[in-house]
Structures are given as structure tokens and as C-alpha cells.
Amino acid sequence: MSEGAVNNTSGETDQENSTNSRRYFLIQATSAVGAVGAAGAAWPFIKYWTPSAKARAAGAPVKIDFSKLSPGEMLSPIVAWRGKPIFVVYRDQPSIDALETDSGGLADPDSTNPEQQPDFAVNPWRSERPEIGVYVGICTHLGCSPKYVETDNFENTGQGGFFCPCHGSKFDLAGRVVAGVPAPYNLEVPPYRFESDTVIVIG
Ligand code: FES
Structure with a gap:
């Protein structure tokens, strides 16, 4: 061709x-x-x-089983998530009632600072379920770890709360900071979900 x-x-x-x-x-x-x-x-x-395996582990979700917790108690030993202590408290009914009615003397009773909790925790208990409170146990002043003060022994309120021994900040059982103390914000609520009735997953 x-x-x-x-x-x-x-x-x-x-x-x-x-x-x-x-x-x-x-x-x-x-x-x-x-x-x-x-x-x-x-x-x-x-x-x-x-991310390295170590970094993934450090940021990984953490499961907390609180099946042995009774009303009025805070879970011990304290579990860490991302290096932060996580407080899990089981509130009794009088404490729940008090959180719903006694918001006087608190700096931010309605949790208006969006940095301090997920949307589901914008309520009087600052939690998904009224009886179970989950908080990062770090004082919002300078980072000390507050102490859990059991029911009937906190500021003569008849209810429990958290007291920071470093400079005297106080928080109620929902982690709401009392007005006039050094801590500027409510305790942080971490992201979490209930995997079952007695197991939560943080992160
Ligand atoms: S660190 Fe808690 S009051 Fe200062």
C-alpha cells in the first residue's frame, strides 16, 4: 500500500x-x-x-465501665483519656433535683461557653443522662486536679461537688464553677457516648 x-x-x-x-x-x-x-x-x-501507633493510642477512645458505681460516688481509680483524668460521678435523685433548681451563686449556670462541653451537655446536669456526670478533672484556673466532695459535705448545700485545693475554686456536681473563685470556667465535659447502660466511651 x-x-x-x-x-x-x-x-x-x-x-x-x-x-x-x-x-x-x-x-x-x-x-x-x-x-x-x-x-x-x-x-x-x-x-x-x-500518626504513629503511640500517638494513635494516646488519642484513642477510652471505655469506662461504671457498673460498680453507686449513687453518691465518683469512680475510682480515675481513668485517663489523652493524659487527662476523667471524673465519672453517679448522682442521686436529691442531687439531680438540686442541680435543676439551685443555680444561684454560679458563674455560668447555663453552660454558655461552647468550649466547655458538647451540645448534648448544655443542660442543668451538663451530661447526657442526669444521674451520670462525666468531666475532665482539671481545674480551669491553673490545672490542678479538684477533689470530689461527697454528698452532704459541700458548702453546706447538702450536695456534693468538686473543690480545688490549689487556690480554692469550687464546682457543683455538674462541674459548674461557683462565682467569685479563681477558676474562670466550668469543668470541661469530654466528648463521650454510652455504649451500654454501664459503659461509656470517651473520645
Ligand atoms: S488551679 Fe484550681 S483554683 Fe487554682
């Missing part, structure tokens, strides 16, 4: 076919090199983005 002869049903000549093949090859080769180059360039960042 002579040069330029038509050899297919689309009417292309041998020369046109050859040119098209070379163009196709060059496009494929350039794309492949580009992909390899991009992957190579991205590798340091991908390595950087991939």
Missing part, C-alpha cells in the same frame, strides 16, 4: 495512524511520570500525616 493510503474504515492514512500512536504514547508516558513524581513529592507529607 502506498504512503498515505487509506487503510481503515475511519479514513485515516498510515501516516496519520503513526502520528496518532506517537502522540498517544507520549501522553501516557508523561502522565505516568507525572503520577510517580507527584507520589514521590507527596511521600514526606504522607509520612508526616500518618
Whole structure:
């Protein structure tokens, strides 16, 4: 067949076919090199983005079984999540009633600071279930760990609460800070969910 002869049903000549093949090859080769180059360039960042097993463990969710907790108690030993102590308290009915009615003397009784709790904890108990309170046990003043003060022994209120021995900040059983103390905010409520009636997952 002579040069330029038509050899297919689309009417292309041998020369046109050859040119098209070379163009196709060059496009494929350039794309492949580009992909390899991009992957190579991205590798340091991908390595950087991939957290180590230790880092994953440090930020991993933590399960807490509070099946042995009774009304009026705080869970002991205290479980840590992301290096922070997590307080789990089981409130009795008088304490729940008091949280719903006694908001006087508190700096932020309605939990208006969105940094201090998830949306589900914007209520008088600052928790998902009224009887179970879950708080980060770090004072919002300078980071000491408050003490749990059991029922009938907190500020003569007849209810429990948390007292920070470092500079005297006080929080009620929902972690709401008393007005006029050094701590500026309510205790933080971590993100959590109930996996069952007696197991919560933090994080
Ligand atoms: S650290 Fe708690 S009152 Fe200062």
C-alpha cells in the first residue's frame, strides 16, 4: 500500500495512524511520570500525616465501665483519656433535683461557653443522662486536679461537688464553677457516648 493510503474504515492514512500512536504514547508516558513524581513529592507529607501507633493510642477512645458505681460516688481509680483524668460521678435523685433548681451563686449556670462541653451537655446536669456526670478533672484556673466532695459535705448545700485545693475554686456536681473563685470556667465535659447502660466511651 502506498504512503498515505487509506487503510481503515475511519479514513485515516498510515501516516496519520503513526502520528496518532506517537502522540498517544507520549501522553501516557508523561502522565505516568507525572503520577510517580507527584507520589514521590507527596511521600514526606504522607509520612508526616500518618500518626504513629503511640500517638494513635494516646488519642484513642477510652471505655469506662461504671457498673460498680453507686449513687453518691465518683469512680475510682480515675481513668485517663489523652493524659487527662476523667471524673465519672453517679448522682442521686436529691442531687439531680438540686442541680435543676439551685443555680444561684454560679458563674455560668447555663453552660454558655461552647468550649466547655458538647451540645448534648448544655443542660442543668451538663451530661447526657442526669444521674451520670462525666468531666475532665482539671481545674480551669491553673490545672490542678479538684477533689470530689461527697454528698452532704459541700458548702453546706447538702450536695456534693468538686473543690480545688490549689487556690480554692469550687464546682457543683455538674462541674459548674461557683462565682467569685479563681477558676474562670466550668469543668470541661469530654466528648463521650454510652455504649451500654454501664459503659461509656470517651473520645
Ligand atoms: S488551679 Fe484550681 S483554683 Fe487554682
